[in-house]
Amino acid sequence: MSGLRQEWEAEAPPRNCTLQDYQGVPARWCPGCGDHAVLNAVQQVARDKQLPPEKTVVVSGIGCSSRFPHYIKTYGFHGLHGRAFPVACGVRSRRPDLHMFVVTGDGDCCAIGTAHWIHTIRYNMDLTILLLDNNIYGLTKNQTSPTTRTGERSNTHPRGNVLPPLNPLSVTLGVTNASFVAQTIDWNPPHLYSTIRAAYEHKGTSFVRILQRCPHFTSHVFTAVQHDMSQVLLLTHDDGIPLEPSMQRLFPNRAAHDPHQLAAARAVAERDDVYPVGLLYRDERAARYDLQTSQGLGKSQAEKMAATEKWLSRYEI
């Protein structure tokens, strides 16, 4: 990549990265936490796509889910609550050579980070966003999150949440320039893997909401769904998330959905009787801000000085 030292631009010698190469410090999530499954899936995608660990960056905010970067051996940025997005955009702005994942929670993304969420979708820089949605604040111990369902009790709403939950899919699909929106579940590893892989392969911001089990605080929410898959609707399409037929059969409800239709995507996202999983929307032609921000990376020191001199000279007397 330009802007880096010349001698390191040459192709690295071929090497074979194994899952072992992506092992960070041992994950400290609760046993049975859906975050483990997401970590495994991302490591598999990294291995299968042979992402060099040094060229891979995982950015997160704060929360149980945001501990993610520590558990994968790549470069990582464990930032501030709600602020993973601007950091990731900043990294991406001048580093088209890196492979980037952003891991966020429902409080991190949909409460404190909302402004950044909306704008990051609109910037459409090449980022794979994984929203690990457990419908609760985990790290701070059981407070209502924006995605908590009506009536659910938490430490901040002991008599039950009075508001309807915010729908991260419809919000994202409401943002101009959204380019990839998908939903998956942590307890079906093939679908989880396929979705993250497709998201990674998409050029632009891919937004993946992952229904994530939190056995510690919200076991009755997604664990219940896990045991009653009729609450899930598998979206199928040739351009959607590829899934083996044998796996598809685990989903009693299936529907064809063309991911190129924004209105249809919004309609599916709005459904409150089922959780649609699969690719809701994809638009490869959406404008990408990172193609703008990475322009000029190849400028030599001499060119930079010449440009500065030109502007400085305008003030000469």
Next chain:
Amino acid sequence: MSTTMADLEATPSTSTVRVVDQHIVEIVSDSGEGAQTCGQMFADLVARNGNGIWTVEIIPAEIEPPSRSRAGASGNRIRLGSNPVTNAGDHADIVVALNEQVLYSRIDAGALRSGTIVFVDRTWAEHPDDEIRRRYQEAIEDFRRRAYTVIEAPIEAQCRQHTDDPRKGKNMWALGLLCAIYDLDAATVRESISRRFSRKGDAAIEKNLALFADGYDWTLANVQQRFRVPAHKHAQPMVVMNGNQALALGIMAAGIEVCSMYPITPATSASHFLANALQEAGGFVHQAEDEIAAIGFAIGCSYAGKTAVTITSGPGLALKTEFLGYAVMAEVPLVVIVVQRGGPSTGLPTKIEQGDLLAALYASPGDSPKIIIAPATIEECFHFVVTARRLAEDFRGPVMILSDANLATGQQPFPKPQLQNSWLAPPVEQAAWDQSVPPFAWDPETGLSRRPIPGQRGGEYVLTGLAHDEASHVAYESAINQKSMEMRSRKLAVLKSALHPPQVHGSAEGDLLVVGWGSTLGCIEEAVDQLRAEGHRVSSLHLRFLSPLEPGLKKIFERFRKVLTVEVNYSDPVDAAFITPESRRYSQLSQLLRSQTLIDIDCWSQVPGSPIPPSRIVAELRRRLELLRQES
């Protein structure tokens, strides 16, 4: 310098050119009438002539204020001198006002003195509206009562001979007037006008030249107060610009590729400049969704190897504080520029104050040692950015630059910087990282360490704002927390050990030492020079490094009977209700210096929303010196 009415009645033919070593000129109009253009062109001409200048923008509070309103004055103050000019000075010697109401706004601002020569467009005397005619006449009488030297000039009437839209031409006429008064070479001015209007075509050039010539000739024929401020040709190439332009050019000269910001006055104009220029140097300006995102984005860039800058003013600084703490904790190189305005809260958006020093130092929770520097001149605005990027990288953390609204909009000539290759950021390191070296291999003595950058094989690590050990692993153990805090703090001591004690302006000992920081340099030194010339034992000292503070302060302070900070931020006046030595809240630098030196440093600070003119400082210092004299 006062001009009497008798002078006025003398015939122009007897006029002589008075030689003065400095003069203050203002031109004000309704906004949209081009007083700013006139002021800028005049300043540029004078600077080219070899004079020292300092210019100040006079800006209305609203974007489109009603015409002929006191609040609507728009224009420039230009202080020109034979020697370099370091501040906007006190009272205007000459004011050109395109209507009498905008002149009132300057009177309200305390910009005039008795004897100030005021040129007012007399077109309002013949205006069809009775009310306007009446207000004009009353004002002129009032101006005379106030002992200004009033010259009613037929500006609009003269302009009508050359243009159908005199609102758009009066400023060139006024430029002619000023050039005639200050005996500037008309040929040079004509060249400058031709250049300025070259894009608008020949007809526009002709019209503006004609307007200029008319103003020039009318003045030669009708005005006998004329002045010359002798100039020295500069020995080296000079540039003239305002502080925000200097910051922006400094950003480019430092090889910083990304400026991440959210619009806020008075910082924004630097980004306006960069939006165009930085792209040519291969970079860009990111206009984020808010100030939090702006600093987050910059931190992301820096983490990935390209030290970035984020620029803001008071309310934006408030929003950035959580990330600032992160940059300290995770040791991310970053340049943060704060162009201070009046606070607290939204405060005085366009006005000057030096109220963010303590916020810059302490606004983050926990102990968050960071480097803070404050340019005192426009030239320093340029060079300090270059320094800041290097410090940020060498000391691995945020460096804050505190500028202010006075520097941001003031213009001053300075030697054109000779750009250096070594000022630029080196290309991003991508060589393999020695795996045996952890990402925070703090040198036990200095606390310094090198950071791996994404792309460097073997350096993979996770940056975190949580307490962490050398490997950047989250670590809550007491001993690790104690040590990492110590390491981050040590860096400031190391930097301090490399700094020189500041230079005292005046003698190294005496009765009173005035200490300042930031844009007050010129005003303070001018005041001190005046008092020293009268024989007073007063000196001054100006700090550029505020964190860490420059070394040797205690020793310097001990050579004076009294040390006093002069600042443009709030402190309780000593004689107010409820204020006792115990309850009094001191100004910001004095708080800092008192705690650092354990010396009973006093302060004199004001929050007028404008620079404190030298005369007010002189008056206060005189009072303090008198108190000292009585004490002994």
